[in-house]
Amino acid sequence: MNPNCTPSETRQAVYAYLYMLDKERAGEANSKTQIRRALQERLPLRSEFSLEKRFQNISAVLAEDGKTFVKGYLPLPNVGRGVASVIRHVVSEVESSSQLVEEALGFAVRCEFLALGKARNDKGRPRGGLPDELWTERAGRRMPARRRAETCLFSRDPKLKAWLVLRSRGLREFCGARAPFEEAPDMPYLEIHHVVSLAREGWEAPENAVALCPNCHRAMHFAADREERVRRLYSLFARLDAGAFGADGA
C-alpha cells in the first residue's frame, strides 16, 4: 500500500480510538479532554467536529468488519472507500505488530498521566499514595487492583504505568539517575519492570511493578548481580510485598 495512505494522523486517531475502546470494555468512562490534549501534542490542532467524524468513521469500519466499536461514536454511513482502507490498514497494523501495540499503549499511558496529574493538582499537593481508581474490592478487602489481561486490548494497564511514572518524579529512584529523556512534556521516559514476570503469571498490579530507567531495567534481567538488585528493590519499595500494602501505598 502507498505509504501516503497511512498518514500519522490516522494512526494517532486509531491509537486514541483503541484506548477509548479498552476503557469502555473495562467499564470506565472516557475523558475526551485528556484524549484531545494527548492528540494535540502529536497532531496539528483539529476541530472537535472533524475529530468526532474521524472516530465515527473508525466505528463504521470496525462495525462493518464485525468488531466491537466505541458506543459513544456511532458508525457514520457511507465512509469513503479510500478512508476506510486507510483505517483498516492502520487497525490491522496495530493488531499485528507488538511494536505498534506498544505505541498505542504509550498513547493510553499519556492520557492516564494527564488525567492523574490533573486530579492531583486539583486536590493540591501530589501524594505518593495509590489513587482511588487503582483500588478495588478483593475478597471483601480494599486492595490494589489487578489487571486481567484477557478482557482487555492492552495486556498492561496504562493507568498503573501512569501512576508509577507520575510518582517517580522528585523521588529517589532505584539508581538515583534521572530518566534519560521525556517522552512527552513533563513526563519522563521510564520502563515498567514486573518483579514476578507476567510470563510467570505475575500480576499487573502495584505490588508487582516498578518504574525504572532503561539501564536499571535491563540490569534487572541481565546483570550478573541481578538477584542482589531484586533484593534491593524489595527493600526500597515496601508495596512490592503485597501483604504490606497500605499506609501511603508507596
Ligand SMILES: [Zn+2]
Ligand atoms: Zn536506573
